[in-house]
Amino acid sequence: MNTPTMSESSLSFHVNGKRVCVKNPDPKTLLGDFLREEMGLKGLQMPCKQGGCGACTVLISFDAAAHANVCSCLMPLCSVDGMHLTTIEGVGSLKTGLSSVQQAIVDYNGTQCGFCTPGMIMSMHGLMLDKSQPTAEEIEDQIDGNLCRCTGYRPIFNAFHSPSCAGSQFICHMNKTNSCRSHAMDIEDISRSLLTRLVISEEDVVWVRALVLKDVYDILRTNSGKRKVRLVRGNTSTGIYPRVDNDVLVDISRVPSLLGSSVCYKGITIGGAVTISDLMLLLKKHSNLSKSYTPIFDHLKRVATPQVRNVGSVAGNLMIAHQHGDFVSDVATILMAAESRLTVCSACLNTSEVTISLEEFFRITMENKVITQIFIPSLPANSHFITKKVALRRINSHPIVNAAFKIQVDPETGLILPGPIIVYGGIRPYPQRAQKTEIELVGKSNMDQKVFGKCLSKLQKELVVDPSFRQTKYRTLLINHFFYCFLLSTYPKDAIPHNHLSGFTQACII
Ligand SMILES: Cc1cc2nc3c(=O)[nH]c(=O)nc-3n(C[C@H](O)[C@H](O)[C@H](O)COP(=O)(O)OP(=O)(O)OC[C@H]3O[C@@H](n4cnc5c(N)ncnc54)[C@H](O)[C@@H]3O)c2cc1C
Numbered sequence: 461m462n463t464p465t466m467s468e469s470s471l472s473f474h475v476n477g478k479r480v481c482v483k484n485p486d487p488k489t490l491l492g493d494f495l496r497e498e499m500g501l502k503g504l505q506m507p508c509k510q511g512g513c514g515a516c517t518v519l520i521s522f523d524a525a526a527h528a529n530v531c532s533c534l535m536p537l538c539s540v541d542g543m544h545l546t547t548i549e550g551v552g553s554l555k556t557g558l559s560s561v562q563q564a565i566v567d568y569n570g571t572q573c574g575f576c577t578p579g580m581i582m583s584m585h586g587l588m589l590d591k592s593q594p595t596a597e598e599i600e601d602q603i604d605g606n607l608c609r610c611t612g613y614r615p616i617f618n619a620f621h622s623p624s625c626a627g628s629q630f631i632c633h634m635n636k637t638n639s640c641r642s643h644a645m646d647i648e649d650i651s652r653s654l655l656t657r658l659v660i661s662e663e664d665v666v667w668v669r670a671l672v673l674k675d676v677y678d679i680l681r682t683n684s685g686k687r688k689v690r691l692v693r694g695n696t697s698t699g700i701y702p703r704v705d706n707d708v709l710v711d712i713s714r715v716p717s718l719l720g721s722s723v724c725y726k727g728i729t730i731g732g733a734v735t736i737s738d739l740m741l742l743l744k745k746h747s748n749l750s751k752s753y754t755p756i757f758d759h760l761k762r763v764a765t766p767q768v769r770n771v772g773s774v775a776g777n778l779m780i781a782h783q784h785g786d787f788v789s790d791v792a793t794i795l796m797a798a799e800s801r802l803t804v805c806s807a808c809l810n811t812s813e814v815t816i817s818l819e820e821f822f823r824i825t826m827e828n829k830v831i832t833q834i835f836i837p838s839l840p841a842n843s844h845f846i847t848k849k850v851a852l853r854r855i856n857s858h859p860i861v862n863a864a865f866k867i868q869v870d871p872e873t874g875l876i877l878p879g880p881i882i883v884y885g886g887i888r889p890y891p892q893r894a895q896k897t898e899i900e901l902v903g904k905s906n907m908d909q910k911v912f913g914k915c916l917s918k919l920q921k922e923l924v925v926d927p928s929f930r931q932t933k934y935r936t937l938l939i940n941h942f943f944y945c946f947l948l949s950t951y952p953k954d955a956i957p958h959n960h961l962s963g964f965t966q967a968c969i970i
């Protein structure tokens with residue numbers, strides 16, 4: 461077996477059970493292009509190349525039990541070293557026989573032009589590997605990231621929800637010893653990618669798979685001021701801001717200390733390479749720990765698509781927001797209101813570490829720095845935490861304006877305790893706190909209509925939409941609307957005047 465000091469310079473992975481070796485790959489090559497152009501697997505489509513449509517969905521497997529659907533249009537080829545990939549060709553075909561998911565699509569007329577069909581089937585196939593009898597809601601959530609412009613979705617959903625589809629057994633290529641390799645080989649292959657550095661050098665770009673944080677710091681330090689270094693976790697940011705030229709790409713997706721998480725009564729801590737999907741699992745599992753965890757989970761369900769969230773990290777999202785003032789980040793807005801703290805380590809200052817709030821994060825430079833941890837504290841039981849988002853579509857769409865609110869009400873006096881937090885995104889560069897309005901709320905009753913009026917006028921003066929953001933009038937309306945919904949959400953339901961009930965309902969469903 462390879463030792464940690466060894467360094468590989470070629471890729472080895474499996475596609476539909478067959479071993480593939482790639483010598484001297486170009487670090488800029490994307491998985492989707494490789495599969496289509498080099499391997500001739502033309503089933504996956506790449507119409508948008510931005511992570512937005514899901515037609516390029518493939519399944520990646522780390523071991524026999526861990527699978528994830530991803531967008532092959534954003535995934536760098538170098539990042540799949542050691543993995544097992546399944547494309548639509550590996551699921552079934554007319555020659556080898558259709559899988560039950562494919563057959564259901566035929567039986568229920570789930571395809572018209574067929575462009576979205578391979579991606580839809582891959583998404584459902586991925587779900588069925590984990591759950592042989594998914595619920596209607598799980599099926600709907602799973603295909604959130606797959607757009608269809610023909611069928612209206614109903615026949616696709618009916619196919620996936622049909623008895624002949626849900627409930628059938630699926631085969632994982634990693635366990636299918638007769639059609640691929642032995643299981644022992646699988647394990648060795650994955651160990652290789654866990655234990656060896658990978659260095660792929662092309663003329664203009666170098667790809668390095670880091671194994672420990674020290675590797676990452678060394679690369680940042682030695683290249684500082686000389687070559688442009690970019691850390692790569694899921695690489696999904698390139699779907700929004702197409703790749704700028706970088707000289708060194710550092711894959712941090714296999715650095716164990718960045719992938720860990722821990723939970724205690726104080727809150728949830730995740731590493732700087734933990735994906736949004738993995739954070740969602742933690743929030744769901746520990747929802748009893750904090751009033752904020754279920755609202756954060758619900759909001760994250762509306763961030764990007766399952767394929768993007770499966771490899772896209774929380775830290776990566778925050779870094780996009782740090783680098784691009786015009787990027788309206790849901791993650792930054794909700795984590796700021798949840799009083800999250802980031803641990804940031806500088807590669808150049810003797811790897812010194814600071815733990816900072818999100819407000820501080822947006823004020824400091826992040827050059828040669830790594831987010832190593834993100835802490836999401838648990839809030840006291842008498843807290844109210846809600847989040848809001850308006851976008852062009854309910855799912856799979858960037859926010860126009862988002863917001864998150866946190867207050868604590870004294871159970872005896874019914875008055876708002878010190879420390880409310882109000883955060884808005886999409887009105888100016890970077891998420892904005894409404895600190896004057898927060899102060900105005902303290903010591904007041906959240907149920908006093910006069911308080912609402914006073915706070916609203918303060919908020920309107922404090923948060924003026926930057927003219928560089930289009931639709932300023934609409935955004936201003938949303939600021940008011942969200943604030944109103946937030947205050948209503950803190951009322952007991954039976955205390956809400958009849959003609960205000962719709963605001964309360966909206967407040968509860970984001
Ligand atoms: C189609 C689509 C829809 C989306 N919709 C939404 C949405 O509705 N709301 C929303 O908020 N977001 C949305 N996003 C953004 C998405 O959440 C991010 O793309 C994702 O979280 C980025 O994570 P990543 O690991 O892929 O980052 P990468 O692309 O790998 O990296 C992004 C940047 O972060 C840096 N970086 C990564 N990790 C670290 C670290 N630990 N320390 C320091 N720097 C680091 C990298 O150097 C790079 O500059 C969407 C993205 C796509 C593609």
Ligand code: FES
Pocket residue numbers: 505506507508509510511512513514515516517531532533534
């Ligand atoms: S091509 Fe549209 S998501 Fe990849």
Ligand code: FES
Pocket residue numbers: 570571572573574575576577607608609610611
């Ligand atoms: S069948 Fe045409 S896009 Fe879905």
